[in-house]
Amino acid sequence: xxxxxxxxxxxxxxxxxxxxxxxxxxxxxxxxxxxxxxxxxxxxxxxxxxxxxxxxxxxxxxxxxxxxxxxxxxxxxxxxxxxxxxxxxxxxxxxxxxxxxxxxxxxxxxxxxxxxxxxxxxxxxxxxxxxxxxxxxxxxxxxxxxxxxxxxxxxxxxxxxxxxxxxxxxxxxxxxxxxxxxxxxxxxxxxxxxxxxxxxxxxxxxxxxxxxxxxxxxxxxxxxxxxxxxxxxxxxxxxxxxxxxxxxxxxxxxxxxxxxxxxxxxxxxxxxxxxxxxxxxxxxxxxxxxxxxxxxxxxxxxxxxxxxxxxxxxxxxxxxxxxxxxxxxxxxxxxxxxxxxxxxxxxxxxxxxxxxxxxxxxxxxxxxxxxxxxxxxxxxxxxxxxxxxxxxxxxxxxxxxxxxxxxxxxxxxxxxxxxxxxxxxxxxxxxxxxxxxxxxxxxxxxxxxxxxxxxxxxxxxxxxxxxxxxxxxxxxxxxxxxxxxxxxxxxxxxx
Amino acid sequence: xxxxxxxxxxxxxxxxxxxxxxxxxxxxxxxxxxxxxxxxxxxxxxxxxxxxxxxxxxxxxxxxxxxxxxxxxxxxxxxxxxxxxxxxxxxxxxxxxxxxxxxxxxxxxxxx
Numbered sequence: 001x002x003x004x005x006x007x008x009x010x011x012x013x014x015x016x017x018x019x020x021x022x023x024x025x026x027x028x029x030x031x032x033x034x035x036x037x038x039x040x041x042x043x044x045x046x047x048x049x050x051x052x053x054x055x056x057x058x059x060x061x062x063x064x065x066x067x068x069x070x071x072x073x074x075x076x077x078x079x080x081x082x083x084x085x086x087x088x089x090x091x092x093x094x095x096x097x098x099x100x101x102x103x104x105x106x107x108x109x110x111x112x113x114x115x116x117x118x119x120x121x122x123x124x125x126x127x128x129x130x131x132x133x134x135x136x137x138x139x140x141x142x143x144x145x146x147x148x149x150x151x152x153x154x155x156x157x158x159x160x161x162x163x164x165x166x167x168x169x170x171x172x173x174x175x176x177x178x179x180x181x182x183x184x185x186x187x188x189x190x191x192x193x194x195x196x197x198x199x200x201x202x203x204x205x206x207x208x209x210x211x212x213x214x215x216x217x218x219x220x221x222x223x224x225x226x227x228x229x230x231x232x233x234x235x236x237x238x239x240x241x242x243x244x245x246x247x248x249x250x251x252x253x254x255x256x257x258x259x260x261x262x263x264x265x266x267x268x269x270x271x272x273x274x275x276x277x278x279x280x281x282x283x284x285x286x287x288x289x290x291x292x293x294x295x296x297x298x299x300x301x302x303x304x305x306x307x308x309x310x311x312x313x314x315x316x317x318x319x320x321x322x323x324x325x326x327x328x329x330x331x332x333x334x335x336x337x338x339x340x341x342x343x344x345x346x347x348x349x350x351x352x353x354x355x356x357x358x359x360x361x362x363x364x365x366x367x368x369x370x371x372x373x374x375x376x377x378x379x380x381x382x383x384x385x386x387x388x389x390x391x392x393x394x395x396x397x398x399x400x401x402x403x404x405x406x407x408x409x410x411x412x413x414x415x416x417x418x419x420x421x422x423x424x425x426x427x428x429x430x431x432x433x434x435x436x437x438x439x440x441x442x443x444x445x446x447x448x449x450x451x452x453x454x455x456x457x458x459x460x461x462x463x464x465x466x467x468x469x470x471x472x473x474x475x476x477x478x479x480x481x482x483x484x485x486x487x488x489x490x491x492x493x494x495x
Numbered sequence: 496x497x498x499x500x501x502x503x504x505x506x507x508x509x510x511x512x513x514x515x516x517x518x519x520x521x522x523x524x525x526x527x528x529x530x531x532x533x534x535x536x537x538x539x540x541x542x543x544x545x546x547x548x549x550x551x552x553x554x555x556x557x558x559x560x561x562x563x564x565x566x567x568x569x570x571x572x573x574x575x576x577x578x579x580x581x582x583x584x585x586x587x588x589x590x591x592x593x594x595x596x597x598x599x600x601x602x603x604x605x606x607x
Contacts, residue, residue, distance in 0.1 A: 131567055138574045145581055149588075157589040158601050161520065164582050168527045169515075171578075175534040175571055182564070183541030 003060045006048055006075040009041050009083050009122040010136075017115035027106045031098050034111040038091035038118070045084035049472060052077055057479065057489035059128065067128070067490050068192035074128035074490055077476035081327065082125045082254055085334045088458070089246045090118050092451045096342055097239035099447025100349070105150060105237070113150075114243065117143035124251045128490060130181070131188045133255065134174050137220070141167050144248060147240045148232060156235045163232040170219035177212035184209065191490035194263045194483055202266035210264035210271050214278075217259065221252025222308045224278040229305060230289065234297035238345025241297070245304050246338035250330060253311055260315060261323070261480040268318060276316030276407055282309030283414045290421035294355045296344045296429070299421055303340060303380065306414050307333045313407050314395045322398020324477035329391025331469070332379070332462055336388065339376045339455035340422075343369075346452065347429060350442050356425050361434030366444050370430045372452050377426060379459040381419035387462035500540045507533035520586045520596045524579065531575035535568045 016037045020030050052058060057076045061067060094114065101110055120140025127133050145167075149160045182188060184205060185196040197206055215225070222229045233244050256275070264271055286305035293299055311333065314326025346369065351359045363370030375386070382388035392415060399408035436442075462469070479485050507529055514526030542564030550562035590596050 131570070135570060135574070138578070142577060142581065145578075145585070149585065152588065152592065154593055157585070157592055161582075161585060161589055161598075161601060164578075164585060165515075165523060165527065168578055168582070169530075171574075172527075172530050172534055175531075176537060178567075179534065179538040179541040179564075182538070182567075188563075 003058050005044065005051075006058050006060050006073050006126060007062075008044050009087070010073075010119050010126065012037060012041060012044075013115040013119040013122070017112040017119065020112045020115070021109060024107055024109070027103055030106065030111045031094075034115060035091060035094050037115065038087050038094060041118070041122070042084060042087040042091060045080055045087055048075055049077065049080040049084060052080060053471065053475060057486065059490055068187050068189040071132050072128045072189070072490070073126045074191075074486070075126055076479045076486065076489070077472050078257070078327065078480055079125045079254075081331060081472060081476055082250065083122050085331045086118065086121055086125075086247050086250070089334050089338045089455075090114065090243060092454050092458075093239050093243045093246070093338060093342070095454070096242065096448060096451040097237075099445050100345075101237055101239055108150070110147075110150065113143050113146050117147065117243070117247070119143075121247050121251055125254055128190050129188055130190055130193065131178060134171070134178060137174070137251070138171065140248070140251065141171070144244065148236050148244070150240060151237060153235070159232045159235045162228055166219065166228045170216055173212060173219075174216045177209055177216055180209045180212065189490070190258070190262055191487045195487055195491065197263055197266065198483075202264060206264070207267050207270050210259070210267075211274065213259050213264070214256070214271065214274065217252045217255045218278060219252070220249070221256060221312075222249045222282075222305055223252070223256070223275075223312055224282050226282065226286075226305050226308070230298050230301040233301040233304065234295065238342060238349070241345065242338045242341035245300065245341045246334045249304060249308055250334060253308065253330060256312065257315055257323075257326070257480065261318070262483050262486055265318075265483065272316050272318055275312055276404065279309045279312040279316050280407055280410050282306075282312070283410045287414055287417040287421075290417060291424075294357055296347055296354060296356055296425060297341075299356070299425065300337075300340050300344045303418060303421065304337055306418055307337065307380075310392075310395065310411055310414060313404075313411050314398060316407065317395070317398045317402050317404050319398040319401050320477055320481040321401060322395050323480050324473055325391050325394025325396075325398060327391075327473050327476050328394060328466070328469070329388070331473075332387035332391050332459065335455055335458045335462065336376055336379045339372070339452060339459065340380065342448075342452050342455070343373050343376060346444070346448050349448070350444065351429075351436070356428040359429035359435065360432040361430075361436070363430045364434040365436050365438075365441055368449055368453070369444060372449070372456050373422075373426060373430055375456045375459065377419065377422040379463070380422060382415050385460070385463050387459045387466075389463060390466045496544050497540055500536055500544065504533050504536050504540070507536070518598045520589075520598060520601075523598070524582055524586060527582070528575070528579050531571070531579075535571055538564050538568050538571070 023029050060073045062071050120136050123136030145164050149156050185193055219225045286302050289302035311326045311329050314322040353359050379386035379388050382392040511526045511530035514522045542561045545560050548560040550560045
């Protein structure tokens with residue numbers, strides 16, 4: 001069966017990861033294999049994405065159990081755009097890791113765990129079963145628990161305990177929500193749940209359950225409940241922090257979009273208003289955080305928080321245009337956030353300092369590096385030729401259409417704050433008198449600047465080539481705005 | 496029967512909440528373990544507590560037991576087992592390196 005291909009983004013990283021465990025001493029072999037794996041998955045994702053455009057949503061019923069009885073994978077444009085971007089970003093972060101993570105870390109199963117993380121992330125994007133989503137979340141989280149402690153510095157151990165406990169708690173809430181939902185509608189297949197919720201009407205009970213899901217996914221996405229995020233994203237080694245910043249919150253965002261467009265879309269007055277309020281507060285608090293701190297990694301982490309708030313405005317508004325904008329913005333944000341984290345980490349490697357006030361004049365020592373920082377600043381602020389622009393304008397357009405002017409104002413003020421927080425780094429650290437004399441200069445390794453430059457090219461390409469993506473994105477937004485398309489693809493023909 | 500189980504779940508959650516809110520990290524970990532037991536019982540209760548029926552659709556006559564909650568619980572148990580094992584190792588390692596199991600002392604914002 002041709003549809004078998006949609007399980008590959010999950011199964012390949014797991015199998016290669018297990019295989020790499022046995023190749024522990026051969027670091028070079030591990031590097032090559034893991035990079036090739038990620039490029040391969042990116043290629044497969046492009047193929048699936050194109051297949052979806054021609055044949056509609058693909059699905060794979062495991063073990064031949066037809067929905068709603070079995071577990072299944074469903075690949076629509078929305079899921080595949082996430083899988084594709086995640087694979088590309090992971091491949092680039094791996095290239096950065098080659099020259100920075102250190103050989104003794106590489107021997108401690110770094111590559112297998114990155115691949116397990118990718119497997120969990122891709123599984124979460126592709127699954128069509130809510131309990132399976134929980135399992136994929138756990139695969140991803142367990143790998144992330146290991147990666148966050150990688151190196152075992154004191155700060156990492158300290159932050160990782162909080163990170164693990166908060167995630168155990170949110171997994172618990174997930175299970176509680178799942179069991180209530182199962183008790184109420186008697187199924188776990190997402191399309192089937194959606195159908196039954198639509199039949200029964202989303203009464204107060206189901207709305208309460210939906211808010212429970214909102215809490216769970218908000219904890220994962222860093223929407224409002226993000227107090228764990230800046231601490232835990234700023235302690236691991238740079239390549240890992242970049243992966244986290246780019247991927248982990250996006251899985252929560254994906255789950256929020258999926259549940260609140262497919263299943264719980266009947267009571268927008270309650271749920272979507274709540275999402276809007278949470279997104280608004282997230283933006284405000286994130287902006288304060290991004291300006292308040294001087295540690296470059298913490299500024300980058302708060303930028304993740306701001307982006308989450310911005311993307312969720314698209315969901316709160318929930319017009320087709322704003323959802324399309326959010327999808328563009330998520331893709332942009334994965335690339336730009338990975339780039340920002342890599343740049344921040346590189347600054348720390350080059351200067352040995354973490355506070356922006358202690359660095360100065362990096363552009364004189366490392367001109368290319370300075371220009372890369374300029375690109376990411378413009379991109380995150382949403383300046384036109386770069387990738388942030390399209391998403392911002394569409395989310396704004398959606399907010400105007402639905403008359404959510406408060407959210408609109410917050411969204412665009414946040415863009416200015418993002419610009420300010422990054423310009424502050426730029427003026428303090430990149431411009432100004434150099435503090436590094438030529439003889440003390442730490443060489444900027446090609447292995448560090450090449451991945452950053454690749455992400456830079458990515459953000460420029462996304463900005464200029466938005467037209468190229470628009471077919472896929474509007475298809476994804478169409479599926480999200482019309483739940484029946486998804487339901488028919490899953491349950492059609494064998495109800 | 497359902498009522499009894501629900502009260503039991505309530506007690507477990509209360510105990511777990513108390514443990515999680517304490518300062519000692521081992522108590523927090525025990526709290527998460529108790530919490531996961533509570534949710535496993537909740538899933539079981541949500542799938543209806545019935546006795547004496549088989550989980551087979553076509554083999555037996557009308558009343559049958561839903562086997563899905565058991566499958567879900569089994570998966571959840573395995574996951575919570577793995578996570579608890581990991582977090583115990585993590586706590587031990589943190590205790591070795593930082594020299595404390597008090598969460599207040601783990602709060603520190605200073606950079607080492």
